[in-house]
Amino acid sequence: MAEIRPESLLAMPLSEMLAHASALRDEGHGRIQSWSPKVFIPLTQLCRNLCHYCTFSQPPRQGEVCYLTREQVLDIARAGKAAGCTEALFTLGDKPELRFKAAREELAALGHETTLSYLAEVAAAVRDETGLLPHINAGVMTREEMAMLRPVSVSQGLMLESVSDRLCEKGGAHYRSPDKQPKVRLETIRIAGELGIPFTTGILIGIGETRAERLEALVAIRDIHVRYGHIQEVIVQNFRAKPRTVMADAPEPDMDDLLWTTAAARILLGPQMNIQVPPNLSVGDFPRLIDAGINDWGGVSPITPDHVNPEAPWPAVQHLRTATAAANRILVARLPVYPAYVAENMRWQDAAMQRHVLAAADTSGFARADGWSPGLTLPDRPPEAPYLATLNPGIAATVSRALAGERPHEAALATLFEARDVDLEHICESADELRRAVNGDTITYVVNRNINYTNICAYKCGFCAFSKGKTSDTLRGQPYDLDLAEVARRTEEAWARGGTEVCLQGGIHPRYTGETYLTLARTVRAAVPDIHLHAFSPLEIAHGVETLGLSVEDFLYRLKDAGLSTLPGTAAEILDDEVRSIICPDKLNTAEWLHVVGTAHKIGFRTTATIMFGHVETYTHWARHLLHIRDLQAETGGFTEFVPLPFVHMEAPMGVRGEARRGPTFREVRLMHAVARLALNPLIPNIQTSWVKLGPAGAAACLASGANDLGGTLMNESISRAAGTQHGQEMPSAAMDALIRSIGRTPRQRTTVYGAVSDTVRRRGHEAADLTPIILTPPQKRGDKTLGKEFEYAR
Template structure:
């Protein structure tokens, strides 16, 4: 069974699930869960802020709601709220869960009096203020559970909340009748709750809802409740998770002696939820309410443990403490799953913030997440100086078999497809180590143990550019800029720098620049002449495909003829820059006026056909996704299969600090370390038997990151650079030069020998020591 059809009625579904053995339901639910979520199980690291425990409802099982005489104050004051939030932020939490009763001011004069003293007429008005305070002062993302809300309420609260929630509990009207658990609780009327959940959909609020099972409802009524949630989600797409919570009898309540649902009953409902709501939906079960049966809940369809706090108790179920996060991770791992932190807003909503979040919240979330929509929890960032985390683990997950199958296929040179490669990029937990080890073995087979590097100098002759790539902090459009002045280096100075580079031991000069409004095809020809005159024997690695395309079109020359002309003038090889992501879906966002995917490939094909070899790059971790990375890798592989002209593949993690699109809130903050490491490993697998060299960029990855990449498929450290400026302009902090001594230190840490190479991976007969002076 792959799940129930979205138009199947509750009655028809109930008939099927009632007639199906539990083990069959669980088997089908688990298969559907794994097909959509893999081995990943999420949780949110949160603090619990009980803004008020007063409520106008009197649910017969609840110990959270109380009366004014049993609390010190009707509401937590502002400082009390911030004290909890600050403790959460200090403990690494990312969510502030506000829970409170429904409109307590409608029942309790004490609530009205307290609100007046706080300067508010309603609980929701005060909630908005303190949620904004928490957001501004701690950065925690508020998740609000204030009960029933109208369209106006959602509009007022949406700017301060990453998500909101309301447990539907049950659509059974019986439960509100005399003797039922919801008798005397007007806000628990199913029609009112469904209307509020629908209002959340109209307001485009990422929303959490769910069932409370075992309070007197029948299984058929549970199915009806799940179908009601399904139908609302089909209409608005706003349900981010569905909680299947089991009733716990609590002393001091009217239902203290009511029987609790059995584990089998809980598993039946979880499996039914998965099959009714589909594979994409997040199904949650609170881990503190069924602590001895977590593996069984995972097998039944759960893929989220909800909010778990290292700071505050579960105020709704105080008798059931949160499991320690280390213990929760171990139990999850023992079931072959990987525990991964999420935000208050679910991953698939975090990747579409423009629709689901207020603009200011959207920027916060976008900057916090990786390409899965999950928070980047380490301090490491591309171009930064923070140490790389240790992420390699041993073990086996439910995804390991699939990962091993893909490794085996790639290892014999088989072409993986986009879906296959995306699966590799989704690897987490122990599967990261599997991929890195496999990539390292293929590296050994393809290029041996030597770690190579080239002694070169970067010459960026202008940072003035006609194009407005949103990721680029290097290019300037005028004479002055906040990040430094615009410049244009004269031809003679370019030649002098090349001669200096040779004098300092360089075998290569790498020349690239912006598309200056005065440049045409003759400009690049002149630059080659200047370098060739000053340094006759140096290898000239120059001109991005954008520059080649511009030069050829400005002279009305075909690409092949123009490239042949440049080759005759001294051009040796081309850098594979300006590729960014070879997918026009992404290029339309980050470089809409730049050469498109086919244009980039056409330049490289023409270069290879006239005898010019080139590198290939990818610049990743901004607005792109794993499917885009997969398409990029396949485009490189396919062209290489045709021409054989690429010498190496160079992953370039996006350095975000000064990038215009990041500063404007339009991109992520570069890839996570996990993603950066996987890019090297997956590239080795995908390109195996076609491109033997994978380069790790010391400028982007930093020392720790480079060493890790050298153990995950990379075999090359690139160039010494001498005058690196593009990454530095973007905020990179790893300097302008990585000399032979530093390269050697990196190789020693990786446990392999260091060998100087030429640009095209030939040997250097006698290496002159690299001079660090002018």
């Protein structure tokens, strides 16, 4: 599409501008219409400027304080947090201490010389004590002042308003307002770009400028953004006349004028820019603004007024949602920093703010929908019905092709994970219909026992709270290394309680060799010859191969002779080396994982496949992972099931350090199960959901979104519990059956490879005695003959 010259917009018909702007907006943002749930914190209403239209600025009054106290600020922020807000918008006048003695005296009493110094203190308090993300509108600032505020805010803003110097002359709206000089404001915006600060700016229309000057201002904003890439949103704000101001009788711009200017902003700034118009300044007409190409409603507060325009109340969020849906768009809450900037968090945020952004964001970079994370109990709430009636054609087409068994393209698959509202429900319902066609209404599970033979590990995976090393005693539990007699005892007890499988996995102990794994397998087989041994992740296989100097194939054959039946497809995390270099840099890479699993398949082993999602990766990485699994299954046919494992952040090292998101949102959990069902069709018939990470309610929802298997009863689950999950260590057969029947499905106990289980074995599981206490054998300090060095335990 040819670039449109600014001056040509002056003669372009409004209808043509609106159509062009809407098309550009849809190209850049699809159907998403964002807004920011915020609280408005007017730290001070003193200002050294005398803008002719402003009622926010107030002179000091006898007996009144000039600044909100720290506790008043926190009270507003706490109320916002309770109401579901994510943004704390600090608005204040420009440097009032330069004009008012009262401001200087009060600042001194607060222990500060400047308003901005005090602002930095209270913004940090809001961040640390409430988790709200500060966005700062503090007027014109120097480089040093903006740099000072960067560690306590995720974004900053300054309205350019206009580039007309005329408005600063006598009789103009900005007369006697030194901080409204266009060149001063443009320099502040430019410096923000040099400092890498996500920035908000915009224009104010109807204060005496011409349309040509509006276009000139938009081009000035565009030119700075092209150079630095930091302007994350542009606001087109319409002047509203206010009583008791110099411009009380000035005419306000009408809706057509606002629509023209907004469409011009979209056309000049392009499809990717975030453009907003405050909905409260257009009252009943605000839904028409969508026609001009906006993709954002700005900050809307459920508890605080617009202190700059107190006469214009915020529209209710329900009203915003209804108006947005009427335009066939989906309302999505965002953070004060937009998704594109969340995606490059380390570039755009000071180190002090990075963890706070991650904590508040979902994988797409929008705001988390609620306070839930994997491992927590899912809130008891009715499902929200979709607002839109029509599907996104691209999503509908991708789903149709997947139902037909076609291999999806990476980009199309990643787009499915963005789905919301009616598109989300279509994906989940389609996946569930496919599940019914493949598996019927039977939900399966296996009665099994996890035996984690050691939690000592030489690897430093950022997501793992289970493994223990020299520096990890602060995490749950103490280091242990099970005695073989305890492994045998637990195997025998599992069999006696109706178990058909034991699953062996553990840390990569620096003393272990391939012989250790062979001995563990023989121990289980000797204890209960008929039990199914599901054991050893690809990482453990690789460790055994390295220590014995064998090929992968030869070591797997030895394990088969020792009694190994199948392998868990864990240690996969995300099969993309870009992600693995962050979360597990010393672990197997993607090709090595696929080689071990593919080799296992080729010599007759069946394995599961897993994904651990919701930490630092993107939807594109999810898509790549699924396609790796699909392609290997097409080659070998060795996967029995696919198991989505939501990241539990509470006590994972990178969660504790604030280096990861708080796991996937529940929308993303549902989508992972549903999209996996579609993407792996018809090659992998079984999709499992993790009750230990999602709880019964979460697992039930996933069983209605394409999953057909509840996994294992587990008996002694310890890895997820070490990460902080609230759910128990065992879900016995009777509880499995009850959960499955509660959603109208039929339970069936299965073997590890989805075979039938005898009535005798089933009865044994239903009549099982309570588990006896486990014994965790502490590690002993010995000389490692294999590695030739002394060790206690790793790290």
